[in-house]
Amino acid sequence: MSPGMSASREMIAQVQPLIPALRRYARAMLRDRDDADDLVQDVLERALGxxxxxxxxxxxxxxxxxILHNLALDRLRRIARRGTSEPLEAVPEARLATPATQESAMEQRDVLTLVALLPEEQRSVLLLVGVEQLSYAEAASVLNLPQGTVMSRLSRARERLRRMMEGERPAVRPALRIVP
Known part of the structure; x- marks a missing residue:
C-alpha cells in the first residue's frame, strides 16, 4: 500500500479502471443493460467484502x-428456473398465449415424411451432414464419393426439401430398368 493512502482508496484506484470492461462482459452475458449494471454492482460489493x-x-x-462470471451464471440459472417477471401490461399479447405443441409435432413428422421422399443419394447426404453433423469430407468418406459430389447432392437435397415444404409436390421418377 502506498504511504498515506487508505486501503479503501487504494482498492478504488485499482478497481475503477476495470469497471468499463466488467460492464461490457456483464452486458454480453446478460444481454440487458440494467441487469448488467446490477450485476457489476453485486461484483463490486462482493469484491469489497x-x-x-x-x-x-x-x-x-x-x-x-x-466473480462476475460466477454471479452471471447464477443469475442465468435462476432466470431459467423462474422465468422473467414483467408487469402484465408490459407483455405483448403474442407472448401471453402458448402455442399448441401438436402442430409443431405434426410439422416435424411432415418434415421427416418429406425427407423420406428425397432420392436416396440426396437423403443420405442430408442426414449425414445435416443430422449427424459429419463434415463434407467425412460424409464423402462414408459414401465413397468425391467431396464435391457430397456438396452438390446436399445443395440439391436442401433445395428440393425447401420446395416441398413450400407445397411443391415431389416429382416421382419412374424406376430405371435394365434393358438386356
Missing part, C-alpha cells in the same frame, strides 16, 4: 472477472 481475503499475487482483473 472479500478484499482482505484475496490473494495479493493473483491478478485483480481475473479475480473480478471470475
Amino acid at each position: 472479500a478484499w482482505h481475503a484475496r490473494r495479493e499475487a493473483a491478478s485483480l482483473r481475473s479475480w473480478l472477472f471470475a
Whole structure:
C-alpha cells in the first residue's frame, strides 16, 4: 500500500479502471443493460467484502472477472428456473398465449415424411451432414464419393426439401430398368 493512502482508496484506484470492461462482459452475458449494471454492482460489493481475503499475487482483473462470471451464471440459472417477471401490461399479447405443441409435432413428422421422399443419394447426404453433423469430407468418406459430389447432392437435397415444404409436390421418377 502506498504511504498515506487508505486501503479503501487504494482498492478504488485499482478497481475503477476495470469497471468499463466488467460492464461490457456483464452486458454480453446478460444481454440487458440494467441487469448488467446490477450485476457489476453485486461484483463490486462482493469484491469489497472479500478484499482482505484475496490473494495479493493473483491478478485483480481475473479475480473480478471470475466473480462476475460466477454471479452471471447464477443469475442465468435462476432466470431459467423462474422465468422473467414483467408487469402484465408490459407483455405483448403474442407472448401471453402458448402455442399448441401438436402442430409443431405434426410439422416435424411432415418434415421427416418429406425427407423420406428425397432420392436416396440426396437423403443420405442430408442426414449425414445435416443430422449427424459429419463434415463434407467425412460424409464423402462414408459414401465413397468425391467431396464435391457430397456438396452438390446436399445443395440439391436442401433445395428440393425447401420446395416441398413450400407445397411443391415431389416429382416421382419412374424406376430405371435394365434393358438386356
